[in-house]
Amino acid sequence: MGTFRIIKGDITKCRADAIVNAANPSLLGGGGVDGAIHRAAGPELLEECRTLNGCRPGEAKITKGYRLPADYVIHTPGPVYRGGNCGEEQILASCYRNSLKLAACYERNTVAFPSISTGIYGYPVSLAAKTAVREILTFLHTQSTVREVVMVCFDEETKKAYEEAYQEIGQTE
Ligand code: AR6
Numbered sequence: 001m002g003t004f005r006i007i008k009g010d011i012t013k014c015r016a017d018a019i020v021n022a023a024n025p026s027l028l029g030g031g032g033v034d035g036a037i038h039r040a041a042g043p044e045l046l047e048e049c050r051t052l053n054g055c056r057p058g059e060a061k062i063t064k065g066y067r068l069p070a071d072y073v074i075h076t077p078g079p080v081y082r083g084g085n086c087g088e089e090q091i092l093a094s095c096y097r098n099s100l101k102l103a104a105c106y107e108r109n110t111v112a113f114p115s116i117s118t119g120i121y122g123y124p125v126s127l128a129a130k131t132a133v134r135e136i137l138t139f140l141h142t143q144s145t146v147r148e149v150v151m152v153c154f155d156e157e158t159k160k161a162y163e164e165a166y167q168e169i170g171q172t173e
Pocket of ligand 1: 009010011012022023024029114115122123153
């Protein structure tokens with residue numbers, strides 16, 4: 001079983017083997033963490049993203065990290081939250097699962113996630129955190145390539161939500 005950590009910070013500064021980007025289906029950049037990652041990585045990231053032909057919500061695609069301290073960026077569009085009855089939870093779970101599968105495929109040991117969908121896409125963070133933590137812990141139990149997953153929370157409220165979810169779910173694991 002690998003380790004799971006929750007920290008407050010800026011994912012663009014993370015020295016993980018791969019960082020995950022809360023992208024949109026075009027993969028051509030945007031606001032929030034996506035904009036920050038593209039700014040920090042430099043224009044080569046957008047050039048590589050243009051070759052990927054977009055990505056469906058819940059799926060994941062990988063690029064190099066260019067000027068980022070991280071070697072790779074895994075891009076995954078989360079669900080737009082529309083009240084919770086439009087398959088949002090399943091899509092969000094797939095984002096985490098597919099990003100981690102891709103990281104394992106590329107033999108990455110450490111992976112850092114932002115809080116997917118809880119900014120511009122409007123997913124309530126307390127709900128999103130439960131789904132995220134459950135998927136991450138399940139994945140860490142079932143393989144040995146990815147050895148550390150870090151949840152990089154941009155603000156205190158987000159960090160608290162993930163810590164609460166971890167306490168709730170981690171104890172029953
Ligand atoms: N490091 C870590 N987390 C961050 C950073 C950072 N540098 N910057 C923001 N966050 P969002 P979404 C947090 O809106 O909801 C884009 O336009 C932020 O505080 O970035 O999945 C895409 O192109 C929040 O907790 O992503 C899509 O169109 C979390 O990252 C859309 O936004 C996610 O917020 C995706 O929306």
